[in-house]
Amino acid sequence: MTSLLEILADCQPHSFENLTALFACSDEELLARIQTLQKQGILIDTAFSEVRLIPQTPLLSAVKIQQVFPRHKIMYVPVIDSTNRLLLTNMSRLNKGDICITEHQTAGRGRRGRQWQSPFAAQAIFSMMWQVDAGKSVDGLSLTVGMAIRRAICKLGSDQAKLKWPNDILLHGRKLAGILIETAGTENGRLNLVIGVGINIAVVRDTNQIDxxxxxxxxxxxxxxxxxxxxxxFEELIQALTEFERHGITPEFQQQWRQNDAFFQHEVNIIKEKQVISGIEQGIDERGHLRLQVGNEWMTFNGGEVSLRKNGG
Structure with missing residues (x-):
């Protein structure tokens, strides 16, 4: 059944009369639904017996994006449970580089199953389908995605974003963007991947539920x-993923990572399931694994194994 948010996602005025008829509810019940959305940080105007969703920023233009990438399918779903999930469940009909974009996710996920909050039109949220040779390691892929996002932000006018191994982009020590990469089986010697990204743009501070x-x-x-x-x-990401396929994590990439690593040479904690290891973060190796100096010893960690926290932060 279509939800109220899906109806309002066009950001046009809808009369109380039409909405109550559509949902077979009273004015009071409709107002209760509206208030539930407002508590989630979604701005809704109810003046003059009309209901209109006010986007936090102007709506995305899928037409403009499609014009730039004519070889790729750009799917625009204003309200969706998860862009990653849509690609994962439609993998057989997709091609490498196809993309799903949205204004609002109702069930977005972060790394290790954490919830990713998504106010309406307040973030840039997308998932991209990609493929690599099944025999090739994808260790370091999330680092490549993070670096591509940082480069895009630099192109648009700011070099202040930093990288946090293995899945985050930070701004002044706070999370600006997150990455979630999921595998979707192997076909004809190619490993299918779904790369999900969420970038905070204009999330309202007094209504968000990000923890x-x-x-x-x-x-x-x-x-x-x-x-x-x-x-x-998308331009930076397609180029970066193509380079990763060809060359993996190169010495040049390792150097660039060190230059933009928020925690490079800082004391950090590596949090494992039953253990916390403290040391000095020393960038990444040729596999994209984190390098940690613990006393006179050097240790490496895979992104799937652990979480990274700045010591005391």
Whole structure:
């Protein structure tokens, strides 16, 4: 059944009369549904017996994005449970580089199953289908994605974003963007991947439910256009993924990572299931694994095994 949010996602005025008829409910019941959405940080105007969703930023233009990437399918679903899930369940009908974008996720997920909050039109959210040779290691792939996002932000006017191994982009120590990569089986010697990204743009501070320190891109790029941001990210990402397929994590990439690593040469904690290891973060190796100096010893960690926290943070 179509939800109220899906109906309002066009950001056009809808009369109380039409909405109550559509949902077979009273005015009071409709207002209760509206209030539930408002508590989630979604701005809704109910003046003049009309209901209109007010997007946090202008809506995305899938038409403009499709014009830039004519060889790829750009799917625009204003309200969705999860862009990753849509690609995962439609893998047989997709091609490498196809993309799903949305204004709002109702069941977005982060690394290790954490919930990723998604106010309406306040983030840049997408998932991209990609393929690599099944015999090739994908260790370090999330680092490649993070670096591509940072490069896109630099192109648009700011070099302040930093990288946090293995899945985050930070701004002034707070989470600006997250990455979730999922595998979707092997076909004809190719491993199918879904790369999900969420970038905070204009999340309202007094209504969000994000349970960690976070930042908005508007703090450093106050006039950022989300459509232009996604176009720039997609350009950088396709180029970066192609290079990763060919060369993996190169010495040049390792050097670039060190230069943009938020925690490089800082004391950090590596959190394992039953153990916390403290040491000095020393960048990444040729596999994209984290390098940690613990006293006179050197240790490496795979992103799937552990979480990284700055010591005392």
């Amino acid at each position: 960690q320190a976070w930042a908005n891109l508007q703090e450093i790029l106050p006039k950022i256009d989300r459509t232009l941001l996604l176009i720039t990210v």
